[in-house]
Amino acid sequence: MSRGPSNSFRAGLVQMCAGRDVAHNISDATALIREAVSGGADYVQTPETTNLMELDRARLFAAAEPEHANAALQRFSDLARELSIWLHLGSLVVKVSEEKLANRAYVISPAGDVTARYDKIHMFDVDLPNGEKYRESANYEPGSQAVVAGLPWGGLGLSICYDLRFPNLYRTLAHAGAVMLAVPAAFTRLTGEAHWVTLLRARAIEAQCFVMAAAQGGLHEHGRETFGHSLIVAPWGEVLAEGGVHPSVIFADIDLSRIADVRSRVPSLRHDRTFDVIHAGNVAAESAS
Ligand SMILES: O=C(O)CNC(=O)[C@H](CS)NC(=O)CCC(=O)C(=O)O
Numbered sequence: 001m002s003r004g005p006s007n008s009f010r011a012g013l014v015q016m017c018a019g020r021d022v023a024h025n026i027s028d029a030t031a032l033i034r035e036a037v038s039g040g041a042d043y044v045q046t047p048e049t050t051n052l053m054e055l056d057r058a059r060l061f062a063a064a065e066p067e068h069a070n071a072a073l074q075r076f077s078d079l080a081r082e083l084s085i086w087l088h089l090g091s092l093v094v095k096v097s098e099e100k101l102a103n104r105a106y107v108i109s110p111a112g113d114v115t116a117r118y119d120k121i122h123m124f125d126v127d128l129p130n131g132e133k134y135r136e137s138a139n140y141e142p143g144s145q146a147v148v149a150g151l152p153w154g155g156l157g158l159s160i161c162y163d164l165r166f167p168n169l170y171r172t173l174a175h176a177g178a179v180m181l182a183v184p185a186a187f188t189r190l191t192g193e194a195h196w197v198t199l200l201r202a203r204a205i206e207a208q209c210f211v212m213a214a215a216q217g218g219l220h221e222h223g224r225e226t227f228g229h230s231l232i233v234a235p236w237g238e239v240l241a242e243g244g245v246h247p248s249v250i251f252a253d254i255d256l257s258r259i260a261d262v263r264s265r266v267p268s269l270r271h272d273r274t275f276d277v278i279h280a281g282n283v284a285a286e287s288a289s
Pocket residue numbers: 048049052053054055124134136161162165186187188191192
């Protein structure tokens with residue numbers, strides 16, 4: 001595969017449909033990562049919870065492994081080294097105590113070393129209109145640190161799934177030097193249909209970054225359905241690649257020289273202002289209380 005100049009590279013995003021068995025998920029992801037590399041990818045991203053999707057708390061904790069003895073992390077570190085790629089595990093389920101897990105992303109270098117970790121900050125505790133109920137915080141300990149991971153081509157701002165709804169995280173990452181944003185996810189089908197593409201394009205446009213979002217998709221063993229539609233978006237907002245519902249790999253050639261062009265024409269990242277909020281009129285004052 002021909003490698004471009006140092007500010008461009010090929011991204012391969014793995015879309016999968018993870019289940020309850022860690023070994024099975026590792027083997028599915030491995031096949032797709034190899035497919036991505038066959039297609040010329042220098043950077044490969046996998047979705048949220050690549051190693052495990054399980055609803056039952058007892059089974060979830062029985063299958064979850066700590067970071068120092070994590071089969072998925074060990075296997076994927078070896079794979080990154082074997083294939084000589086930057087491998088970004090969108091997240092792994094990692095046991096951090098007998099009571100809590102972390103929803104943790106890893107960036108692994110072509111030497112097989114973990115160079116960045118990120119724990120999902122925003123917990124998906126919601127009640128959807130179709131009756132689906134999620135209480136992520138019951139099982140997971142949220143993170144409290146945003147992370148810009150250094151890649152050879154530029155800074156990659158890390159996030160996971162529900163974080164997508166908090167635009168200030170991405171603006172903070174852009175101000176901290178990110179030129180790419182990662183949003184690996186397991187979006188629900190219902191909210192994915194309504195919001196996924198729109199929110200990802202908005203984050204790309206407002207943070208003036210490339211956005212890369214590898215997704216879980218399809219009907220999972222644990223009974224939930226996720227939206228799929230892995231997406232790569234350019235900083236001007238156009239969609240460069242989009243997946244369907246089933247496991248696959250999507251690709252895009254990322255040319256980071258576009259960032260300077262977009263940011264110099266519309267310098268909105270340098271136009272932030274502070275302001276006060278006032279309540280004008282009785283109706284607004286009452287409804288705001
Ligand atoms: O629990 C698992 O098995 C894997 N993890 C997830 O599915 C996570 C946490 S429950 N899902 C989301 O954050 C969906 C967000 C979303 O769909 C939205 O913001 O609309």
